Amino acid sequence: MKILICIKQVPDMESRFKLNDAGTWYSDQDLAWRMNEYDEFAVEQAIQLREQLGEAEVVVLSVGSDRVKETMKKALAMGADRGVHIQDDTSYEKDPFQIASVIAAYAGDQNFDVIFTGMQSQDRGSAQVGVLLAGLLGMPAVTTIVGFEYDDGKATVRRELEGGLKAVVKLASPALFTCQLGLNTPRYPTLPNIMKAKRKELVSLPMADLLKVEALTTTAATQFPEKKGGGMILEGDVGELTEQLVAILKDKTTVLK
């Protein structure tokens, strides 16, 4: 069995973002980078599936500048066997269709049985790449899974719907699954595994060799949202903040006597 995990490196969402010079995306300066949260669940599920089957190869793939290799090493330290890095310093200018197309160009003749992706990225949040990739590879996709079991060539998954409802769906592999938060408990890489990961294969392929399609959407501009909330912001000493907040609650709400 061959398993592919597609991951993305994203900035910490608590960062204070600035725009790049072109005004088309955030500036990549002074940011802390990490694995897209949804993808951590994808990596964990792939490792669990290999542990269950005993034998399987887990390949982790990411698109981006050389910086993303740091995040790929985390996936290798979690247990992926080898990494495929599609090198592109301007991957943020590519649209979901292009990203899915280059992954499909790599994966097309690799015969992956199961592919896991995050359900969306935390920075772009298009929720498109996984489904497009499956379509390009001609395999079925199920999105937003919060439960995964595999038995005898068939996966039984739980799709998260709104309001706490889940749909139980069964399908045969090859298939692609996009992973929702809470699917499992992603492991922390241990120190020995971090050391071991340094020796694992991580090859870089140039984007230009794989990209054969034009973008279908483009970012005209990136901007800060207009602040609508006219809420009050309180800052300062904890003791004073407490007094201020209690006074406001007494004044503005009916719940505090």
Added chain:
Amino acid sequence: MKTLLIAESRQGKLLPGSYEPLDFANKIGAEAAMFLVGSESDLPHFDGSLYFAEESEVGEYNPEEHLRLILEVVDKEKPQLIVLSHSSYGWDLAPRIALALQVGQISEVVGYQDGAMVVPACNSKLQRVVQAQGEVTVVTLQSGAFGLDDEPAGTPTVEKLSVQADSKFEFHGYEEAEEGGVDLTKAEIIVSAGRGIGKPENLAIVEALAKVLGGEYGASRPVVDSDWAEHSRQVGSTGQTVAPKLYIACGISGAIQHLAGMKKSEFIVAINTDRDAPIGEVADVLVVADLKQFLPALTARLEG
């Protein structure tokens, strides 16, 4: 401009979010036809063409057949825009439509400016203005970004679509959230814990504040996913939707899924170390503080 609006049904009931694409079409001054896989007993109220297939025939999760039916309607109606909700149904189906038509998709639209769509990025701290190339575009709308002001009215002209039953997906029914637990919708005061509490032991200081206020404690998704709180305490689109008199969000950044579950609260206080956290958009008061210090101080002050 012509639009095809994809309505949603679940377990035989039309989902209220189905009217959000209709409001969007109205606002951009476009003609609208609708598509629904649902139940004949609960059709959308609107004046126009409704392409309809019976849910019981198509199957509850059968995206390939939903896609096939939509492509049939697209071929007939030739819309420039195909509009879905950014929901578990919409984000699953939209890329399939876009790929089949070889056209672009713009996800989670919250507005439009100068012929382009505005979408959130980085947990709503940024916005992108996105343009699609080509004659046809698929868009999904952020839940709650659009919606009819008035009660929906009208009677559609129904055209029934014939269904092919074959599917790669076997649907094995629904699982409901566990019964029991807390009914947060009845609470007048809710103090909720988010990822910012850092570790499960700190839930106690959130609980203590809820207790002294005579309210209930709630939680955001990451806290429930980490098993620090039970699912019945989860506030948000996959948990409970609440509107208490006072909602205190502790260490909750304010992801759209959480806001959807609490933004109608009468008075909202947020406690967060990140001054730019999106929760500030809906909060009446944002206290920039470390909750580990602030919450015990507030609890002590209220006790005293």
